Amino acid sequence: MKQSVLFTKTRKEAPKDEVSLNAKLLIRGGFIHKRMAGVYEYLPLGLLVLNNIIGVIREEMNAIGGQEMKLSALQDKATWETTGRWDDEKIPVWFKTRLKEGAELGLGFTHEEPLTELMRGYVSSYKDLPVYPYQFQTKFRNEERAKSGIIRTREFIMKDLYSFSRSEAEHRAFYEQCAGAYRKIFKRLGIGEITYRTFASGGVFSTYSDEFQTLSQAGEDTIYIDEAKGIAVNKEVYTDDVLKDLGLEKKNLKEKRSVEVGNIFSLGTRFSDAFKLAFKDENGAQKSAVMGSYGIGPGRLMGVIVETLADEKGIVWPSEAAPFAFHLLNIGGGDEKVRAYTDTLYKKLLKVGIAVLYDDRDLRAGEKFADSDLIGIPKRIVVSGKTLEAKNIEVVERKTGKTKHVAEAELFHRGA
């Protein structure tokens, strides 16, 4: 895409009411727009990043047998009364609305209830299980505080997968498989090394739940990490008994701030019992499906990537999240030869399917470099009178600043 065509522009200053680093940088770079507190809109560059993150998650969910579908935001009272979760006292984050005729509706903050109810139509025998439906769907949560940019918002896309298994053992096997898929997702998105699988409070059906927590000053959580073992414990379960249970020792643990980027819950038969989601086993006995839920917020992940990987110059996208692979800049203003060469190079890159943002604007080199640093595309390709004379191209890695000069052909053969 040509930057002269892109309707967004970068800004030198972030809005004064914006306190979080992720929102400041993303607004300055033209990735997002703040509609109101806790509600952000995705501009073209931001939507590209969000969709790339969704793409990575989708691949890993499909790889473990996930079946993508899409439930509705509008929720009916009767469904949620089945589990007692309609009550605003019990679930303070509900947004409620009304049909014209008067019936009250809710906006889904999660989807265990409607999905379990739906699955009743498709599960009756052990042959129908296990099954792993998931979705990328917009959740609404009536949060009181919303000050973390796109990390905690009132409206956001969530990847929520739900597992329906025949036994606790089958459930547990998938649970671990999904934990492995989550590891891959965080690694592919550049935050694998600072993300810890974290023991957190469970529920009626299991002692613990698993959170994936990324170390970040922007985090609302406190965790205790054991670097050698690569695991952590959430402050909410940080007791002597728990540490003993997990075989961890206080002296090996470090207190850190972190953001929850994913979670896995064992739900047991709480929902399948409530909705009578049962199946006949091999011996003809009726059993309730054993369930789990598995969440990741792609928008939150985007915010965490910005918070943790940015430097003083701006955003640093990992390649799988980046809106473009290359940021192509022509330097030297009016030089017709430079412009003609860069135009041709741009077309060649597009032709072989390389995603490239071409800063073809009539700006000083310094301004183009500053914008490019702020936007954070992994590799910058610079064409100038100098590179033209030397018959090469300058390639600068955003993350390290490492610069090299390569022949044009090399750009295509090895992606520089």
Next chain:
Amino acid sequence: MKQSVLFTKTRKEAPKDEVSLNAKLLIRGGFIHKRMAGVYEYLPLGLLVLNNIIGVIREEMNAIGGQEMKLSALQDKATWETTGRWDDEKIPVWFKTRLKEGAELGLGFTHEEPLTELMRGYVSSYKDLPVYPYQFQTKFRNEERAKSGIIRTREFIMKDLYSFSRSEAEHRAFYEQCAGAYRKIFKRLGIGEITYRTFASGGVFSTYSDEFQTLSQAGEDTIYIDEAKGIAVNKEVYTDDVLKDLGLEKKNLKEKRSVEVGNIFSLGTRFSDAFKLAFKDENGAQKSAVMGSYGIGPGRLMGVIVETLADEKGIVWPSEAAPFAFHLLNIGGGDEKVRAYTDTLYKKLLKVGIAVLYDDRDLRAGEKFADSDLIGIPKRIVVSGKTLEAKNIEVVERKTGKTKHVAEAELFHRGA
């Protein structure tokens, strides 16, 4: 995908409360699930179709310079009071809700207001225009009647593009370009020949708006078509004066039922004036941007495709919307040779990237054929003891029922 793994199943009967043909067939085929009146959920097969339709629309919108973004569903009062459209009396389809602290919010039924407000931050000079932002975004409409299956719902994804131009002439040129893109979309989705560009009532800024109306008994609209000219007039503007204005004659017009599958409105400066979205022209004069809006509902399109192309046996998907290109069936129950051959063929098809649904279930041929007809994948590949012996494969076209026998290699070389 293997059908034994797909969690949905086909049904012989549609739910009794479902009156529309599209919902009946889509529920029976396992494409959608009805959550409540006017609210449907997309099951795996249905989501594949919906995403294919979205993909076609996206390609055509990008081809005319559209820039994809995504606004929020949650809407704030002040924005909509600017144009007087906050009032429930004026806009009866609003769903309203409240923040915890008490402030009233709306759920977007369209997005002229928030987008025009947003664009103010990016438009100040004639150099910033024209620009064509668009989105696939979930709209909420508090419809009183919702009896047309997925054709009219209370929650649906809409492709809404908005054009911001420097002059009426520039606006008009894009308007026609977008009408051309719409033609391509409906053609690619198999309803080009039964879809008419239709004159409908305009607004303050233009005499007419353009609707794209698809002939269908399921439609809520009445239009008068001139087959020779390939255009139509909506009943709402079907007067002698209008016919004269359009150069149409009553004797050449036929009354038909139809569904609106797309629309284009000239908005003039109604919204840009209200939000002070102005730009400096080449001579330094302040001008308001000239706007248009361009809508298509991918879910509605899916419903219309089902309504208009289905036959007595079930759904008939056009290839660009189909969930899979091929439906692979092995016939002959226990025959190990047949199963082994079909398994291998399935893997080969996947390997070259062909989207295939493999009915590997242990069912009678008749049941597999009936399911296959209902689901409506364009081409059915049948492997049986007979085809194995003859060293060929049976390929049946869903639409025509035309059957041919081809060598396996032909399947890969010419897509049968």
